Amino acid sequence: MSTFDVVVIGAGPSGITAALTAANRGLRTALIDEQLSPGGQIYRNVDAVDNGMQTILGPEYLHGRTLTTRLQHSTVTRIQGASVWQISDDLEIAYLQAGVSKTLSARHLILATGAMERPSPMPGWTLPGVMNAGAAQIMMKTAAAVPSGDVVLVGDGPLLLLVGKQLLDAGASIKGLIQTSPIAQAGKAMRHLPKALLAPGYLIKGLRLLTHLRAGRVPFFRTDEAVNILGSDRVRGVSFIHKGQRIELTVDTVLLHHGVIPNVQITRMLRLEHRWDVDQQTWKPCCDGHGRSSNPSITICGDGAGIAGALAAEASGAIAGLDACFALGNLSEGERQKLVRRPARAHRRQLRIRPFLDTLYRAPEWLSAPLDETVVCRCEEVTAGQIREMARLGCKGPNQTKFFSRSGMGPCQGRMCGLTVSSILAAENGVSIEETGYYRIRPPLKPIPLLALSQARVARSAGTERNSQPNEDPTHE
Amino acid sequence: MFKLIESDAPQRRRICEIFVDGEPCQAMIGEPLAAALLKANCVPMRYTPVSGAPRAPLCMMGVCFECLVEVDGTPNVQACATPVREGMHVRLIHGARSIGQLGGAAQ
Ligand code: FES
Numbered sequence: 001m002s003t004f005d006v007v008v009i010g011a012g013p014s015g016i017t018a019a020l021t022a023a024n025r026g027l028r029t030a031l032i033d034e035q036l037s038p039g040g041q042i043y044r045n046v047d048a049v050d051n052g053m054q055t056i057l058g059p060e061y062l063h064g065r066t067l068t069t070r071l072q073h074s075t076v077t078r079i080q081g082a083s084v085w086q087i088s089d090d091l092e093i094a095y096l097q098a099g100v101s102k103t104l105s106a107r108h109l110i111l112a113t114g115a116m117e118r119p120s121p122m123p124g125w126t127l128p129g130v131m132n133a134g135a136a137q138i139m140m141k142t143a144a145a146v147p148s149g150d151v152v153l154v155g156d157g158p159l160l161l162l163v164g165k166q167l168l169d170a171g172a173s174i175k176g177l178i179q180t181s182p183i184a185q186a187g188k189a190m191r192h193l194p195k196a197l198l199a200p201g202y203l204i205k206g207l208r209l210l211t212h213l214r215a216g217r218v219p220f221f222r223t224d225e226a227v228n229i230l231g232s233d234r235v236r237g238v239s240f241i242h243k244g245q246r247i248e249l250t251v252d253t254v255l256l257h258h259g260v261i262p263n264v265q266i267t268r269m270l271r272l273e274h275r276w277d278v279d280q281q282t283w284k285p286c287c288d289g290h291g292r293s294s295n296p297s298i299t300i301c302g303d304g305a306g307i308a309g310a311l312a313a314e315a316s317g318a319i320a321g322l323d324a325c326f327a328l329g330n331l332s333e334g335e336r337q338k339l340v341r342r343p344a345r346a347h348r349r350q351l352r353i354r355p356f357l358d359t360l361y362r363a364p365e366w367l368s369a370p371l372d373e374t375v376v377c378r379c380e381e382v383t384a385g386q387i388r389e390m391a392r393l394g395c396k397g398p399n400q401t402k403f404f405s406r407s408g409m410g411p412c413q414g415r416m417c418g419l420t421v422s423s424i425l426a427a428e429n430g431v432s433i434e435e436t437g438y439y440r441i442r443p444p445l446k447p448i449p450l451l452a453l454s455q456a457r458v459a460r461s462a463g464t465e466r467n468s469q470p471n472e473d474p475t476h477e
Numbered sequence: 478m479f480k481l482i483e484s485d486a487p488q489r490r491r492i493c494e495i496f497v498d499g500e501p502c503q504a505m506i507g508e509p510l511a512a513a514l515l516k517a518n519c520v521p522m523r524y525t526p527v528s529g530a531p532r533a534p535l536c537m538m539g540v541c542f543e544c545l546v547e548v549d550g551t552p553n554v555q556a557c558a559t560p561v562r563e564g565m566h567v568r569l570i571h572g573a574r575s576i577g578q579l580g581g582a583a584q
Contacts (some may be wrong), residue, residue, distance in 0.1 A: 108497065128478075128520045128531050129478065131536075134536070135538070138512075139512055144484070146482055147479055230521050378535075415541070449551065
């Protein structure tokens, strides 16, 4: 098994920068990533994107190439197309690549596993034709494709507006944008405006997006209640209350977006400490100013440590890379202090916009308290009503409701329902969400074929260097 | 459910053929299989094992597991995380599997 000084998981902006920082200081560094090419979701497929798509996705997307190019010319060992499924206490990392399980070990681990879109449970959200807005953007990035029928966007936040603009430019037919953030938030956000003005360029960009959508004649709606998504075998339309009136739109595709949240699957599996972030309404791992987690051998960077955006992620990757160097004795405290100054300043500048955005686009209350009949756990088809019923029967936390209803036990392992189930239980039991807790996440982090698992075991007990052998034939069950 | 955008920029799109439930279907090499299936209008893409409810990809980034299909005999593969290869055999999943149905059946 190969041993590296630093192993970074996730090749988005923060992971790439973290790996480059460590490698540039002479540390043996590996970067493991699920995709076949680096960039993360934000710069997904940036090196091979369709030519026609480049202008639509714009310079902020193409900026990712500066990172992938630097990575290409570095000494970082790149392991693409690899899903990490287990990490042991002594930082032995098992991953599945082309159907074969391999391992490597790290002296220090950096997690850069990024964010996911906040799940948007509402009636009908399991219907085919409903997608996350970010998913539609991934369709543009990886497949140069846009929805072929009529589209409605539901939710709020910078990404929703950006995706709306890009879809419009790419020739999609947008029938409306239904904003869901409570209107009272706009007033509250104003407090944070002065600070937001100091953040580079964000407000101007936001205003441009809005004007662009209005110029494109996209009708804007606003609702204070859950949107009903209609259809039986696939989406047929949406129905919602706008200014006291019920409106129905006939559409083929519904794109949902309520901001992004840290993907805590791996940090939960590692039993790192987490806390509830009231402003961002999400869990995040507890870290010190350098990204060091509650485990001294693990540093976390990028949106996985708390939502701050792609440019902040780049800076936080550099900070995390230096932290790993420091942890391994490659840097003295004094040297680190000097080197961290620049990325720390860049990071702070990017963070100035957050209080404004987090307040303005706060997810509506109804999202964390869905109507009884709404499916919350999509895999096992458990409804909000069933979770409430279990709370009334005495379930205190999500691991109990999991036991009784299988919610959180399907293939997604709670990624899609964890936040909602804990919120419902907290509200129903009248206790805080911290007290309610979260699912206990166990390996394998991603499903792994039994054959690969058995081979992994053999490799370990026999002490053989299985991962140095060329790929065997991908497994068949 | 999705269409390729029109563009006059010169392209390097490499088209290949894959098979969906035995039917030939065009796709671009390297694009996520789920994207190819959405462009080929394979919607619903699967029916759930619990109630047989229709589903299609939600996240396209590996977290929702709504895109599970069978690829070259391997069941429950995330189509959004699987790049298209020439000639791959895909089977859509209709409900729960039963005994006797186990094992690769794509060929
Ligand atoms: S579409 Fe969500 S995991 Fe594939």
